[in-house]
Amino acid sequence: MLDVLSNLGTGFVHVFSGYHFIALLVGLVVGMLVAVLPGLTLVMGVVLALPFTYGMDLTTSIILLTAMYISGTYGGAFTSILFHIPGEPIDVPLLWDGFPMARRGEPAKALGWTLFAALTGGLITCIVAVSLAVPFAQFALRFDSPEYFAVVLFGFTSVVALGGESLVNALISLFVGVLLATVGVDAVWGVDRFTFDVPILRDGIEYLTVMVGAYGVGEVLSRLELGFATSPLQAAGGKIETQVPAPRELWQLRSTFGRSSLVGVLCGIVPGAGATIASFVAYGVESQYGKRRKELGSGIPEGIVAPQVASTATVGGHMVPLLTLGIPGSGATAVILGAFLLHGLQPGPLVFQKESEMVYAIFASMFLSVIGMCLLGFFAIKLLIKVLYLPESITAAFVILFCVIGAYSARNTITDLWLIMIFGVLGYLFERFRFPIAPMVLGVILGPLAEQAFMTSMISFQNDWTIFFTRPVSGTVMLLSVLALAFPAVQQLYRRRAARKLRELGADADAKAT
Amino acid sequence: MPAKLRDSLPYWVTLAVSAYLYSVAMDIAAPGTGDQLGPDFWPKATLILMMATCVAGILKAMAGSRDHSPLPLIEGTPAADEHEPSQRYPWLLLVGVVLCLAYVLLFETLGFFLDTFLFMLAFILVGRYRRIGIAIATCLAGSLVFMFVFMKIVYVALPIGAPPFSHVSLLLMRLFGIR
Structure with a gap:
């Protein structure tokens, strides 16, 4: 434990040296701006920032992206509460209690609750990340190829199970991603796969191209089809300021803080269950177990605190599997993994031995990001929120520009620009026909790892596929994968039963009335 | 176009593309792999799974079961995306x-x-x-x-x-x- 604290202390020193601190400040401001703007999603923002990190050293670039990621989970709260515009899907639950509270004439109080919730969720998640990372990494050192395959498969299945409205669509999206990852020269046999005699395809399709195209260009095209029709601004109250709640009020909500932090951290660790799910689940849990559950939706602090604590608390949970196993649990952490790989470093258990300075600098930057975003939210939000007046078509043109330059900078080839446009159209079609994009992106990123782990296992264990089920760790994780896949079916069954029950109750009530 | 056919169209397209790609994957050369799985195994396995999923999607669409209506993530909360946009261009x-x-x-x-x-x-x-x-x-x-x-x-x-x-x-x- 003392080692961890000492390393963390060194990490803080690193963050305050060189360009690291500047990167942190820039990341916080840009992350908040991205979250405030309804046309830009948090993941898209992190993707678009990636090309700017090419010239930076690894630690600086990860600090920048992580700071963006953390402040992005908080910035959208302002527009949800004040203007009824959720900057991010994670901010949707804030509409239900945050906006009514603001309309009641207490916008400053609503923002104060959000600030404290983000601070609590953020600090808890950082503490959890620091305490879990080393034991997690030590455990992961014992992993062999079957365990790696099982863990990646679990990542796939949980993303599929939790990431979409339709299991079939999510599976297809995942398979598209895995297939895209096979394009190029096979690493083991040196054989061309799906290259169609195009020379650049022999190098494979960069997942960065897929991400930039599908998230960036695809989202812009989707919004263009709607005529860039963002709701007009309606400020709920003239003044934008934050009023921090009193200690007594905070103490009364201790159970909400505790429950929601737990939901956030757990959703963070499970791949695929990102901040959006955490925020909805935390609100749902509050509506079932909260002391004032019947008043939810009328503008009470519990409805603001629960989703905000949970969404910020996912960040640390996501960083643990990313740093210890190299497995991203969300779109934003997939981009951060991309930054690692662009700088030639594969995250995994050995990173803690070889690059411990960098790892703890990242952890320290997470603590500072949480505090920084709250200070920024308290003092600078009046200024930052002015970006909402930027016309959406101008923002969209800049997004395309970022996408193009990001894709071109990676390999300096025009083919990548064609590819991002193709993936942009594909991303639009996915959105139009309700196929989730996240499974495809994770499929592209983790596909090679899954294939390599599977093939190595098959070579090492003489094509005995039962090995994935007979080893204790891989067997347990494989079982979890099966459960994750069964989850949507069980959920659907539960909903149908609940709906039937509701219909029966309604029919009874009607019969009594007549 | 009948609603069921329209709902199943994306799956038909994906199925056709997968079938074509499978035919391409048949030509992936695997020199001297012996007993080991060759470089064609992984893409072929993925394509088979994709085609099977497409068939499931088609059957589901033809049966008229649309599971992509926005549903709340948890009971008691409204869905994230409740409204279809009023106008498209x-x-x-x-x-x-x-x-x-x-x-x-x-x-x-x-x-x-x-x-x-x-x-x-x-x-x-x-x-x-x-x-x-x-x-x-x-x-x-x-x-x-x-x-x-x-x-x-x-x-x-x-x-x-x-x-x-x-x-x-x-x-x-x-x-x-x-x-």
Whole structure:
């Protein structure tokens, strides 16, 4: 434990040296701006920032992206509460209690609750990340190829199970991603796969191209089809300021803080269950177990605190599997993994031995990001929120520009620009026909790892596929994968039963009335 | 088009593409793999799973079971995306896609600066923004700042274009001190 604290202390020193601190400040401001703007999603923002990190050293670039990621989970709260515009899907639950509270004439109080919730969720998640990372990494050192395959498969299945409205669509999206990852020269046999005699395809399709195209260009095209029709601004109250709640009020909500932090951290660790799910689940849990559950939706602090604590608390949970196993649990952490790989470093258990300075600098930057975003939210939000007046078509043109330059900078080839446009159209079609994009992106990123782990296992264990089920760790994780896949079916069954029950109750009530 | 067929269309398309790709995967050469799984195994397995999933999707759509209505993630909470947009503009989308393709097509001919400036201006106007002065100023500033940052600071060799358009890029590069 003392080692961890000492390393963390060194990490803080690193963050305050060189360009690291500047990167942190820039990341916080840009992350908040991205979250405030309804046309830009948090993941898209992190993707678009990636090309700017090419010239930076690894630690600086990860600090920048992580700071963006953390402040992005908080910035959208302002527009949800004040203007009824959720900057991010994670901010949707804030509409239900945050906006009514603001309309009641207490916008400053609503923002104060959000600030404290983000601070609590953020600090808890950082503490959890620091305490879990080393034991997690030590455990992961014992992993062999079957365990790696099982863990990646679990990542796939949980993303599929939790990431979409339709299991079939999510599976297809995942398979598209895995297939895209096979394009190029096979690493083991040196054989061309799906290259169609195009020379650049022999190098494979960069997942960065897929991400930039599908998230960036695809989202812009989707919004263009709607005529860039963002709701007009309606400020709920003239003044934008934050009023921090009193200690007594905070103490009364201790159970909400505790429950929601737990939901956030757990959703963070499970791949695929990102901040959006955490925020909805935390609100749902509050509506079932909260002391004032019947008043939810009328503008009470519990409805603001629960989703905000949970969404910020996912960040640390996501960083643990990313740093210890190299497995991203969300779109934003997939981009951060991309930054690692662009700088030639594969995250995994050995990173803690070889690059411990960098790892703890990242952890320290997470603590500072949480505090920084709250200070920024308290003092600078009046200024930052002015970006909402930027016309959406101008923002969209800049997004395309970022996408193009990001894709071109990676390999300096025009083919990548064609590819991002193709993936942009594909991303639009996915959105139009309700196929989730996240499974495809994770499929592209983790596909090679899954294939390599599977093939190595098959070579090492003489094509005995039962090995994935007979080893204790891989067997347990494989079982979890099966459960994750069964989850949507069980959920659907539960909903149908609940709906039937509701219909029966309604029919009874009607019969009594007549 | 009947609703059931329309719902199943994406799965039919995906199934057809998967079948074609499977035929391509049949030609993946696997020299001397012996008892081991060859380089064709993984893509073939993925394609088989994809085709099976497409068949499931088709059957589901034909049976009229639409499982993609927005549902709340947890009981007691409204769904995240409850509303279908009231109006869509397919022509706007088409023009936008054409503009994006033209941007890439002319990237190396016009050079980064000119191509970006023209694309951004056209895109902003297509996006129904009508204050021309602000649009021109924004596009000009955006193109220049990006050119400066990426060519001077990040050292990305952005295309300067073919003559006579390259003269504009070269002039700007001289002004910015970019070599």
